[in-house]
Amino acid sequence: MGTLGGFALSDTSKLSRFESVVLVHLDAAYNLARWLTHDAAGADDAVQDACLRAFRFFDGLQGPSPKAWFMAVVRNACLDWLKDQRVRGAEESYDDELHASATNTTESTVARDSDAHWVRSGIAALPREYREVLVLRELEELSYKEISAIVDVPIGTVMSRLSRGRDLLQQRLLQSRERKRS
Amino acid sequence: MNCTRLQQVLDAHIDDELDRNTTGDITTHLSECTACAALRDQRIALRQDLRAHAPYFNAPATLVPTIRRSLGRALIQSEAKAKPRATGLSWFHAAAFATVAALAGLIGGYWLAQPLPDYPLRDPAVASHVAALAPARQLIQIASSDRHTVKPWFQGKTDFVPPVKDLSGEGFALLGARLDQVADRQAAAVVYQIRKHVINLFVWRASDQAPDAIASASVRGFSVTTWAADGLRFAAASDVDTRDLTRFAQLVAAP
Numbered sequence: 001m002g003t004l005g006g007f008a009l010s011d012t013s014k015l016s017r018f019e020s021v022v023l024v025h026l027d028a029a030y031n032l033a034r035w036l037t038h039d040a041a042g043a044d045d046a047v048q049d050a051c052l053r054a055f056r057f058f059d060g061l062q063g064p065s066p067k068a069w070f071m072a073v074v075r076n077a078c079l080d081w082l083k084d085q086r087v088r089g090a091e092e093s094y095d096d097e098l099h100a101s102a103t104n105t106t107e108s109t110v111a112r113d114s115d116a117h118w119v120r121s122g123i124a125a126l127p128r129e130y131r132e133v134l135v136l137r138e139l140e141e142l143s144y145k146e147i148s149a150i151v152d153v154p155i156g157t158v159m160s161r162l163s164r165g166r167d168l169l170q171q172r173l174l175q176s177r178e179r180k181r182s
Numbered sequence: 183m184n185c186t187r188l189q190q191v192l193d194a195h196i197d198d199e200l201d202r203n204t205t206g207d208i209t210t211h212l213s214e215c216t217a218c219a220a221l222r223d224q225r226i227a228l229r230q231d232l233r234a235h236a237p238y239f240n241a242p243a244t245l246v247p248t249i250r251r252s253l254g255r256a257l258i259q260s261e262a263k264a265k266p267r268a269t270g271l272s273w274f275h276a277a278a279f280a281t282v283a284a285l286a287g288l289i290g291g292y293w294l295a296q297p298l299p300d301y302p303l304r305d306p307a308v309a310s311h312v313a314a315l316a317p318a319r320q321l322i323q324i325a326s327s328d329r330h331t332v333k334p335w336f337q338g339k340t341d342f343v344p345p346v347k348d349l350s351g352e353g354f355a356l357l358g359a360r361l362d363q364v365a366d367r368q369a370a371a372v373v374y375q376i377r378k379h380v381i382n383l384f385v386w387r388a389s390d391q392a393p394d395a396i397a398s399a400s401v402r403g404f405s406v407t408t409w410a411a412d413g414l415r416f417a418a419a420s421d422v423d424t425r426d427l428t429r430f431a432q433l434v435a436a437p
Contacts, residue, residue, distance in 0.1 A: 015253065023249070024397040024408075030241035044245060051249045052256055067398075119235035137197065138232045140400065141423050144199050163193040170228050 018058055023051070025067045028140050029074040035135045036078040038124065042085070043078075050077035068146040075132065075150055118176045122169050130165030133158055183207045188218050196225050233403065303417055304399055304406045306365035311382045311404065311419035314362060314371065321380070322358035322373055332359050336370055342414060344370040344385035349433050354381065364417060374430070381420040381430060388415040396431045398424040407431040 029050065033043035054073045123131060129151075136147045148155045188211050194200050195208050212219050314321050324335040333346040339361055348356060354374045362371040362384065369386040394410035405424040408417045409431060416434070420427055 015257070018253070020394055020397060023246070024399055026241045026246065026249075027238075027399060027401070030245065031239045034239040043239070044242070044248075047241065047245065048249055048252060052252060055253050055256065115231065116235040116237075119231055120237055123232075123236055134232075138229065139236060139238055141405075141425070143425065144194070144197065159194050159199070162197070166193060166225065166228060169232075170224060173228070173231065 014058065018055055021066045022054055022058065022070050025070050028067065029070060031139060032071060032074055032132070032135060033078050035123070035131060036075065036128065037081055042081050046077040046081045047074060049081070050074040053077065065146055065149070068142070068149045071136070071140075071142075071146075072150045072152065114180065118173055122172045122176070125172070126165055126168060130161055130168060133161045134165045134169070137162055183211045185211075185215060185218055188212075188215075189221065192218070192221060192225065196222065196229070238400075238402070303364060303415070304401050304408065307382075307384055307406050307408070307417035307419045308401045308404045310362055310364050310369070310371070310384060314360070314382055315380060320360060323360040325358040327356045327358075329356060332356065332372065335359060340368065340370050342370075342385070342387050344372060344383075344414070345434065346372055347434060349374065349430070352429075352433055353377075354430055354433070376420075376422060376426060376430070379420050379422045379426075381418055381422065381427070383430075383434065384417045384419070386415050388413050396428060396435060398428045398431070400424055409435055411435060 026047070029047050030043055033046045033050075034040065037043050037046060050070070050073045053076075054070055057073075123134060126134065132151060133147055136142045136150060142150070144155050144158045147158045151158065153161075188208060191200060191204065191208065195205065200208070212222055324332060326332050327350070329346040329348050333343065336344060336359070344359075346356070346359070350356065354376050357373040357375050357380070359370065359372045362369050362382075364384045364386060367386045369384040372383040372385065374381040374383065388410050391413050392410065393412075394408070394415075396407060396409040398405060398407040400406070404419055404421055405427040406417060406419050407424070407427045407430070408415070410416065416431070418427055418431055418434070420430075422430075
C-alpha cells in the first residue's frame with residue numbers, strides 16, 4: 001500500500017476489515033458489558049473504549065477466534081470502568097432493566113413475568129467471576145476454550161466457576177419459587 | 183464412574199466439552215442412577231430457564247455511529263502525530279499538514295458513509311428464517327436430498343446459481359430448497375438439517391465482488407453466519423450453536 005501525503009491508503013481497508021472482523025461482535029460485546037457493569041451508560045463507555053483499544057492493536061490480532069480476542073478487550077475495559085467507579089466512590093450502579101422491580105408493575109405482570117424477573121435478578125446478583133462465565137456460556141454459547149481465553153484463567157477454572165455459578169443460581173431460583181408458593 | 187466423579191464433570195458434560203469415552207461413561211451412569219439423572223434434569227431445566235428468560239442486551243443503534251466517529255478521529259490523530267515535527271512551522275508545513283488533515287477527513291468521511299458490510303442483514307436473515315418455519319409457510323418447494331436435483335431447480339428462477347453441497351457425511355442433511363427473500367432482495371434458500379435443527383442458507387447476488395470472511399453472531403437466540411464469495415452473499419440462520427453454524431459455513435464455503 002502506498003502513502004499519499006503521509007496518509008496510508010491502507011487505513012481505509014483496515015477500517016473495513018475491523019468492521020467485518022471485530023465490529024460484527026458488537027452485540028455480544030455490549031451484552032457482556034451490560035452484565036458486567038450493570039449500567040447502560042457504563043456499557044456504552046466501556047464498549048467504545050474497547051473498540052479504540054482493539055483498533056489500535058488490530059494489526060497484531062492473532063489466533064483462531066477474533067470474537068474471543070475482542071471480548072477479552074471488552075472485559076478488560078469493563079473492569080477498568082468498574083475500578084474507576086470504585087475510585088470515584090460512586091454508588092453501586094443500578095441497572096433498572098437488570099433489576100426490573102416488581103413495585104412499578106401490576107399484579108398480573110408480576111405473576112406472568114416472575115420467572116423472568118428471578119432469572120435476571122438471580123444472574124445479576126452473582127459474584128462477577130461466576131456471572132461472566134455464565135453469560136459467556138449461556139448467552140453467547142462460547143466454548144470453555146474461548147471463555148478461558150477471554151477471562152484469562154485455565155479451562156479447569158472455567159469449568160469449576162460455571163459449576164459453582166449454576167449451583168448458586170439454582171439455589172436462588174429454588175428459594176424464590178418456594179417463597180412465592182408460601 | 184461413581185456419583186462423586188460424575189457430579190464433578192456433570193456441567194462439562196451438559197456443555198458438551200468432554201471426550202467420547204468420558205461421555206460414554208457418563209451416559210451409562212446416568213441411565214442407571216436416578217439421583218444423578220435428577221441432577222442432570224435440574225441443570226437442563228436451569229439452562230432452559232436461562233435461555234428463555236435472561237435478557238440479551240443488543241448494542242443500541244446509536245453506538246455504531248459513535249464508534250465509527252471515534253475510530254475516524256483516532257486515525258486522523260495518529261496520522262497527525264506521525265508527521266515529523268519541523269522546528270518552526272513554515273507555510274509549507276502548514277499547507278502540507280492541512281492537506282493531510284483534509285485527505286484524512288475525506289477518506290474518513292468516505293468510510294463513515296459506507297454501509298456496514300453485511301451485519302444489518304443479520305436481522306432480516308433471522309426474520310426470513312423464522313418466517314419460513316411458521317406453520318402456514320412452505321419451508322421447502324423442492325424436497326430432495328440429492329444436490330443434483332436441488333441445484334438445477336433454481337434454473338430460470340434466479341439469475342445466479344447457489345452452491346448446493348452434500349454435507350450428510352458431516353451431519354448436515356440436505357432437505358431441499360425454496361425461493362425466498364432477505365430484506366428486499368430475492369434469495370435462494372437451501373435448507374439443511376442437523377439433529378433436529380433446521381438451517382436456512384440464504385444466497386443472493388452481492389452488490390460487489392469483494393469477498394468477506396465468515397462471521398457468526400447470535401441474534402435473539404438464533405445463530406447467524408454471514409460471508410461473501412464469488413459475487414454472492416451468504417447468510418445461514420438456525421437455532422443451533424454458533425459453533426455448529428460456523429462449521430457449516432466453513433463446509434459450504436470450502437472450494
